[in-house]
Amino acid sequence: MLIVTCDEGKLLYNTFTGELLLLEAGDDEKLCRDELIRKRYLVPKDFLENRYEDEMRKIAGLFSTKPANITKFTVLTTTDCNARCYYCYEKGIPRIRMNEKTAVDVGKYISRASGGNKVKLSWFGGEPLYNLPAIDIICGYLRCQDIPYYSNMVSNAYFLEPLVIEKAVNDWMLENIEITIDGTREVYKRTKAFVNAVDDPLERVMKNIDNALDAGIEIVVRLNMDADNADDLLRLCDIMKDRWGGKSGLSVVAVLLRTFAGKIRSFKTEEIAVERYFQLYDKLEESDLLKQEYLEHQLYGNRCMADSDSSEVILPDGRIAKCEHFDENEVVGSIYDPTRNEEILRSWKEYGEDYEECKTCEFYPRCKRLTKCPWHMGGCELSKRLIAKRRLERQILRAYEESKKARSK
Numbered sequence: 355m356l357i358v359t360c361d362e363g364k365l366l367y368n369t370f371t372g373e374l375l376l377l378e379a380g381d382d383e384k385l386c387r388d389e390l391i392r393k394r395y396l397v398p399k400d401f402l403e404n405r406y407e408d409e410m411r412k413i414a415g416l417f418s419t420k421p422a423n424i425t426k427f428t429v430l431t432t433t434d435c436n437a438r439c440y441y442c443y444e445k446g447i448p449r450i451r452m453n454e455k456t457a458v459d460v461g462k463y464i465s466r467a468s469g470g471n472k473v474k475l476s477w478f479g480g481e482p483l484y485n486l487p488a489i490d491i492i493c494g495y496l497r498c499q500d501i502p503y504y505s506n507m508v509s510n511a512y513f514l515e516p517l518v519i520e521k522a523v524n525d526w527m528l529e530n531i532e533i534t535i536d537g538t539r540e541v542y543k544r545t546k547a548f549v550n551a552v553d554d555p556l557e558r559v560m561k562n563i564d565n566a567l568d569a570g571i572e573i574v575v576r577l578n579m580d581a582d583n584a585d586d587l588l589r590l591c592d593i594m595k596d597r598w599g600g601k602s603g604l605s606v607v608a609v610l611l612r613t614f615a616g617k618i619r620s621f622k623t624e625e626i627a628v629e630r631y632f633q634l635y636d637k638l639e640e641s642d643l644l645k646q647e648y649l650e651h652q653l654y655g656n657r658c659m660a661d662s663d664s665s666e667v668i669l670p671d672g673r674i675a676k677c678e679h680f681d682e683n684e685v686v687g688s689i690y691d692p693t694r695n696e697e698i699l700r701s702w703k704e705y706g707e708d709y710e711e712c713k714t715c716e717f718y719p720r721c722k723r724l725t726k727c728p729w730h731m732g733g734c735e736l737s738k739r740l741i742a743k744r745r746l747e748r749q750i751l752r753a754y755e756e757s758k759k760a761r762s763k
Contacts, residue, residue, distance in 0.1 A: 355395055356716050356743070358750045366395055367750050370407055370719040372651035374753055404712060407719050408705075423469035426665040428476040428678050429460065429492065431485035433670060437510050438547035439536070441578065441611055441618050443679060443728070444480070452670040457488040460668055461495025463689035467666075468501060475505035477526075478667075478678050483513040486521075488670075493526050507531045512548060512555060514562035519569050530572035533563065537586040538593065545583070560597065567603045574645060575606045577634065582619040584630045588637060595641035605645035608634050610737060612729065624737040631741055647745060649753050650720065657724055661703045676702045679728050702726055709734055717742055 358365045363378040371394060377386055390396040397403060434449040435442075452460070464473060473496070477489060496503050504527040511533045514522075522528035535556070536545040542556040563573050575594070577587050587608075598604045610631050611618045621627035638644040659665040660677040667675040672689045676699065687694040704725040711734055712718055721734075 356746060356750065358747050358754075360751065360754050365750050365754055366390075367649065367746070368393065368395055369716050370394065370403075372649070374649060374750065376754070376757075404708065404718050421664045423471055424464075424467040424664055424666050425471050426474045426476070426659065426662070427464055427467075428478050428659060428665070428667045429482075429488075430478050430480060430668065430670050430678070431457075431482045431488040432480040434484055435479055435481040435510075436484060436512055436549050436551075437481065438549065439534075439545060440547075441580070447681075449480070450670040451485055452488040454487060454491060456670070456672050457491035458495060459672060459689055460488075461492045461499075463668075463672075464492070464496065465499045465501050470501060472502040472504075475503055475526075477505060477507040477509075479508075481510055481513070482507055483509055483511075483518065485670075486513075486518065489526055490521070497525075503527055504529055509533060510546065511559045511562045511566075512551075514559075514566060516565055519562075519566050519571065522566075523569050523571065528571055530574060531566065532574045532576055533559065534576045534578055535559065535590065536578055537583045538590050541583050541586045563598075563604070567601065570603070573604045575604065575643075577606060577608045578611050579608060579631060579634060580611045580618040581621045581627075581630075584621075584634070587634050591634065591637045591641055591643070594643055598643065600642040604643070606638050606643040607645045608638060610741065612735070612738075624735060624740070627737045628740045628744075631737075632744065635745075646752070647749050649749050658727075660727065661724060677726070684726070711739070715739065717746075 356367045356369065358367070360376070363376060363381070366375045366377060367373075368375070373393060375390075375393070375395065387396065430452070432449070432451045433444060433447055434451060435444075464475075475492070479485075482489065493503070493505075506529055507522075509531055511531065514531070536542050539554065539556050543551075543554075546555060548555050563575070567573055577590070579587055594606065608631065610627060621630065635644070658677075659667070665676075667678050667680060668689065669675060669680065669685070673685045674687045674689065674694075675684050676686060677684065684698060685695075686698045702724065705723045708723075712721075715721070715734075717739070
């Protein structure tokens, strides 16, 4: 449970049930206590909350029905990329490009696996736009088979030119793109280290974003922060405010990088990391750029694509994995073979062991503690918990303000 003070009293958010409760100043304490017990805001002192929550998840899983079809596909058109970001977790993996035959076979596989249902395609890489023909072929095949689909993409947007945007809207049914920008001109240029770039890469990407927004594609700009670019991202925020502040269809998220593959420049302490993170977060909010986050009001049976029975990752050579952060030992099968490695599939559903900090953590019910998740290996960092708490407090207050407006009408 998380408690936040507001002008009418206290807001209580139950991270297990997803319920938000207002305790007004002057409320009868006994009646409130009875209500809090009934709604599981208060539990006995020796009650093992974490064990109870784990058991409730297991029980819910017993009643859930495994989907008959796969309807979410993350497709790596290539593992090659025109950028050389120093923090990239794909460093050292073979650079494989999906050829035309494989792209046709991927289209056929998606058609079969989806059972004709509407599918979500997530274009990933490498840089997915480094291999446009693969996207064209897969989408073209699905259209010919009358398989409804829509898509999104993670891209550096260097190749997101007007003709590509037109194709993306009309043929790929592309709804949104996540684009990482790591700083102002010189920092961005140094960080991305584009291969054979012949112009100002940052200005090129920003123009491409402008054109994509005009075409109706939603854009999420991701700012990856570490100690090296923290100051520069504040300057970038001013540039983005002048260009996109309040712009419909564009929002910005800030992410504190964590070392799990590529090397990053760490802050001296986690407390400093949190302080610097919220300097940027606050500035994004003041600039009307921040991607709004809303309270979750239910628990989900799975944590992400990796433990979802309705999702698969298709690699450039047709092999199948469960996580886009794949490695060669985690392949579960192939588009050419209906059998799957059940042992690996089960392993992606396993929760990581609890750490000491889990015993009193408000976020335990909603924590993605999958054993194999590279973002969560090695324990839970203090900075992660502090950032999550402060962001959740703001979501609570935002939900409260919206509720007040609704009540006043």
